[in-house]
Each structure stands twice: as structure tokens, then as C-alpha cells.
Amino acid sequence: MSTLRLRKTTKEKSSPDAVDAKRFAATVSYDGGGFSGSQLQPNARTVQQELESAVEGLFGTRYRVAMAGRTDSGVHAVGQVAAFDALTRLDQATVGRALNALLPEDVSVRDVREVPSDFDPRRWARRRRYRYTVLNSRVRLPLWRRVAWHVEASLDIAAMQRLAEALLGRQDFLACSGPLEPGRSSERTVIEAGWRQEGCLLVFDIEADAFLPHMVRRIVGASVSVGRGSATVEEITGLLRRKAVGTIGPTAPAHGLCLEHVIYDEGYLP
């Protein structure tokens, strides 16, 4: 068993004709609107809970499901990665089809594949990619209300883009973070960050080795302040250098954010 304990959550007995345990990874998409985030919580509907219920429905035993990234309540995903173990003779394609048949309409899996028994979706991930969508129009558009933050003010995209460029490279992002456990490093490497306009949508893509809690939403909140003219790029980068927790913001709403892709070594996963 690896450091990641994925096996059964209940007591397990070996028997002479037992099939081997397999570890599976799956790419997971969800509409975050109906979930209190990705991770298991008591008395709340979460993505992990729905995945574990589907896995239990399929294999008859409850297995722990681990995920690459923790997403907040309301945040969407099209490229989350989950892993779980199961004692099964089913192949990966059958497991994928069966899980989709068992999952509710607001979550689905694709590219289910067997992975090495020590695969850990969080520790093995090399980079994560998030997208944040702003609907920048004078009036709200109902079809976008669940997936984009509506900002009425006209925005200076060039200034927002300058802020994005100032985020690149290895830096301490403590000022963009929600509360952190003591002693945890707040240095991260931003590999790519930029805004682009598509009609009345402003789309922000950001890729980093890893993210701090609320980091993307705080960056977007500050970017929109810069775009509105209520803050300057220099003020925000000054706050970044001062490294006081959670001073960059405000935190943009969760429903504009989507975990797009988790990237592993050498095309190890799609």
C-alpha cells in the first residue's frame, strides 16, 4: 500500500481466490453549482461523496476516492483527476461506462485507466491549469449566470494583462492565499497567466505547479479591481511583495472558476 491509502474504507478479508486490487485514475468533470466543493464533508453533497457512492454501487464495497485538487464550493471542473482502488476483474473501459451510468447528471468521468498501485493524483501532479470567466457586459446574460462572473464596468484589459505578467515565475503568493496551515510553504511557480477577450467574455487562464487556497479567485478579484481602475498594477504587486496573508483580493465568486487540467509527467495521463 502506498502512502496514499485508497483501499477499502471498511475491513478487508483476503480469500484464496481473491482477484488483484487495481488502482484506477479517472478524469472528472462537474458542475460545481450543486456541490459543497470536491472533498468529503459531513452533511454536505460533495463530488468525492458522489464518486465514492458510484464506486460502491459498481463494486459493492465502499472505496476511498482521492482527487488531484481540492475545489471550493461552487467551483467547476472539466479536468479534475480522481483515483481509487478496487478488487475487480472489470477492465478500465467498462469501469468508466458503468460509473457514468451510476453518477448523477452533474458529474461524469472520462479516460478511466488502470494506473500503477502507487499512483497518487495529488502528489504526482506536476501542474494545474484553471480558467476563470468574466461576463463583461452592461446587462446580465441568463445563459452565463452559472459559469461566469458578471462585471458591468468597462475594464482596462491591457492593465489586467500587465498584472497577469507580473505573476509569472517562482514567487511567494501568501498575499493571494486564504488561511494556510503553519509552516506550509506559500511559494508557487506560475508558468502561464493571461487574459483574452471572446465577445463579451473575458477569459483568464492560469497554470502553475500548484495553487494556494483561493489563489486564482483572489488574483481575478484583484485583476478586475485593476481593470476598473480602483487599484493599480503597482499596488497589487506591492502587496504581493509584502507577503501578508490574504491581502490581495477581493475573492472573485466561485462560479466563474473551473479546474481545466491536471498535468502529469511525460504524458502519463491524458
Added chain:
Amino acid sequence: MSTLRLRKTTKEKSSPDAVDAKRFAATVSYDGGGFSGSQLQPNARTVQQELESAVEGLFGTRYRVAMAGRTDSGVHAVGQVAAFDALTRLDQATVGRALNALLPEDVSVRDVREVPSDFDPRRWARRRRYRYTVLNSRVRLPLWRRVAWHVEASLDIAAMQRLAEALLGRQDFLACSGPLEPGRSSERTVIEAGWRQEGCLLVFDIEADAFLPHMVRRIVGASVSVGRGSATVEEITGLLRRKAVGTIGPTAPAHGLCLEHVIYDEGYLP
């Protein structure tokens, strides 16, 4: 009063200091998922009913709201056009802001403007433009479930495009129509029709002088049959020529369809 009777739905008295009645037009967007279509119906939530309630909330009197196109239950719009009369001193910008404050989150108006008192959003419309979105992927994607028809089979887009081209020009589209009132012409002019691929989405845009009931959804249903290989372009165009009502289909689901734009003469409306 024009042939379109938009004024009060209740009795109206003139008084010496009465303000003039103004006719307003508005571009209307809605998420069709929560509506039993655009047109007023008893005991059903419709777009017209929500617009009339907002207009009543603003002016204190119930006015009739007329719309350019009738959309079915579940069909979305980003460019529907509505018109209504009101006795008011408010200017068009104020009326627009006030209506959006009164409307529920799944419907909004933009570009509210005063129009001539004989403006009729349906009769004056020269062309309509619809978009149909197909999610063509092996697995469903939750974020698209409300706005795209999920088709798992791989599709022959070139064949679908050939069918689109066969629809161009003035033709009798009775075979693509739901039930029609007797004596009503089923000739329409399709000005543009075509598919394009955007990642795993297939987007169908079609523009015509006007559309028959269910016409776009029947065309899309038949197009997907052609794409799957379960019908040929020649079979569908043969049915079109035979002009028997409702023989082209199946009718694609409503939630993939969106009324994009209603076009009037010489930039008369945006």
C-alpha cells in the same frame, strides 16, 4: 393603435394631463430551461408572463408584451425581441435598468429603445437566426448539459454540411414542420446554414426569413441521423421534395437550441 394591440390589457381612461403612450422594444435573453416556452399560457411559467409581470411592476398597469418569435418549452434566447406600450415619462435607458432589476435571474433585457407606435416585432422582422449546439463526445460533460444535445456517436460532419447546403434558398419546408394551420404557406427562404466544429462541440447556425414550428430541431435531428450514417443526404432531400408534413426528423431536443438574433430593416434595431 396599430394592428398589433399592445396597449393595456385592462380598460384605459384618458385624462387631461395624461402622458403620451410610448412603444418600447427590447432585446431579450433567457435560459429556456425554466420556461414552458415564450408565449403566455395558463398555469405555466413563460417568458411573456415574466416580462408582463416586470412591466406591470414598473408601470403599475398590466400591458401586453409581443415577441418576434415563438420559442418552444426549453429553447433559449440571446436575441429575442419584445415590444410593449406604456404611459410613462421614463426614458428608454431607465426602463431597461428597471426591468432588469424586476426580472428573475433567468431572463434579462438589453438595448431597450423607444420605437414607432406601429412597430410590430414579429411582422417587421426580416430574418431570424438560430444556433443549435451538439456536444459530440463519448461521455457527457455536465457543464454543457443544459445548452447542448449530447451525441455519443462519431459524426460525419462533411455529410451534415452537404445537407445544410441543400437547405439554402426558397423552398417548401413542410416536411420539416410540426402541425401547421390550414392554408398557411410553408415556403421559407434559408439564407445561411452550416456546421462548424469547436473542440467537442458541433455548432449549427441557420438564418432564414422565418421558420416553421420545430423546423430547426427537425433539421438538426435529420442532420445527426445523416452524420451517424443512419440516413443519407439524398434520403432527406427526397423527403423535403415530397412535402409531407413532419416527415423529416427526429426532432432534436429543445435545450440545444437558441434564438440568436432577429434582424430588422436597415439597422433599425441593433
